Amino acid sequence: MRILKLTPDVEKSLLRARQERDHEAEASAARIVADVRRRGDAALFAYTKKFDGTDLRRQNVWLSTASAAPATRSGAGFPHSVSANAQQSGSVPSDFLRAIAQASKNIRAVAQKQLPRPWSLQTEPGVTISQCVIPLDSVACYIPGGNFALVSTLLMTAIPAQVAGVKRITVVCPRPNAALLAAAHFLGIPQIAQIGGAQAVAALAYGTRSITRVEKICGPGNRFVTAAKQLVSSDCAIDLPAGPTEAVVLAATGNAKFIAADLLAQAEHAPDAASFLVTPSKKIAAAVQKEIAQQLTQLPANNPARQSIKKSGAILLTSSLAEACDFTNRFAPEHLSLPTEPDTLLKKITASGTIFLGPWAAQPLGDYVSGSNHVLPTGGWARKRAGLSSYDFVKLTTTQSITRTGFQRLADAAESLAESEGLLAHRNAIRIRR
Helix, strand or coil: CCEEECCHHHHHHHHHHHHCCCHHHHHHHHHHHHHHHHHCHHHHHHHHHHHHCCCCCCCCCEEECCCCCCEEECCCCCEEEECHHHHHHCCCCHHHHHHHHHHHHHHHHHHHHHCCCCEEEEEECCEEEEEEEEECCEEEEECCECCCECHHHHHHHHHHHHHHCCCEEEEECCCCCHHHHHHHHHCCCCEEECCCHHHHHHHHHHCCCCCCCCCEEECCCCHHHHHHHHHHCCCCEECCCCCCCEEEEECCCCCHHHHHHHHHHHHCCCCCCEEEEEECCHHHHHHHHHHHHHHHCCCCCCCHHHHHHHHCCEEEECCCHHHHHHHHHHHCCCEEEECCCHHHHHCCCCCCCEEEECCCCCHHHHHHCCCCCCCCCCCCHHHCCCCCCHHHHEEEEEEEEECHHHHHHHHHHHHHHHHHCCCHHHHHHHHCCC
16 A cells, blocks of 8 residues: 655545546446336346346346245334244354344444434414424335345345335345345345346336336445436435445554554455545554555455555555544545544544544444444535435425414514515415405
């Protein structure tokens, strides 16, 4: 991993790289989305066979999750335990089943805490404003399925939707495996559509004979999925644009082995993942550089971290810890670790998708089991919005209860404002009630 002095030119280059539009992905996604809108299942099946090797004309679009891991349930249909039958079936190991149970418990607890609450407020005598929290009717959880189907993404998208009370949760993945099917069954999701890519996004946004359209699409994907989500966003809501994974460790001291391990963990997501150590210390910079080189030798030759750490990663040397904090806020990383002085540094951070405090807060814990959501803003979006939560699966609707007394207290002000804007029908709707 290279060591660079953080100059204005270096920072400009790093930020500019994230702002470049992917014209190739946008053009390809546009063609696919338009084709699926026009031809429906015929186009969806053709692209699925072309890109994923799955012939949906001969296979069922939907895979049942019941055969992967039967589960027993208790109360309100929520998962309680996985039956001994499933553990003995050999389809998934028992430690995996225990892991999804623990992760699900923590993710559900956080999602319940994040869920907005209804409230009522009397703004004037006779005037009551209330907030209603209404779940979306239908959402889709897009699960990437490259070398491995990302079980953790299913948990991070489906559980907040369940907590919010979404009635219909559609899960799609181009290559669902036994682990994903087992996790879906554990969550009470009966089937998964084996589709992916821009064609899946189009089908979910506009509907086909096999796929019922949804109100919102959530979950990360490759650059074609991201481009397709942005294309359909005027017709179907999306969570947030998902760019390459980003990790920043901000520290002047610390355990070099721990820091290097966290940077490599996020770097292995994809060849274009970006991992940075931002530090004013040449000593810790050199130690982490050496440790990364040693840990890379322990990874397989085809691990994406080997490419991304060389292409997109860097150790950025700053003149001070204050400068390091300022850069981090401008960069607004998806993941940020503050392994040392967390309480002091946290007060100076204003933009990050999620923040790991202290040396034992390993970033992969947040990816999987701590309970905080791992669908997070990238590309600087952390300056403008938070990561995925149960909040994303509800609508906040207000009601206005106004009595005659309340009307009389508000009427004069409303008429005056309507007249100032030249909206005479507005004024009349007030005046006619006098």
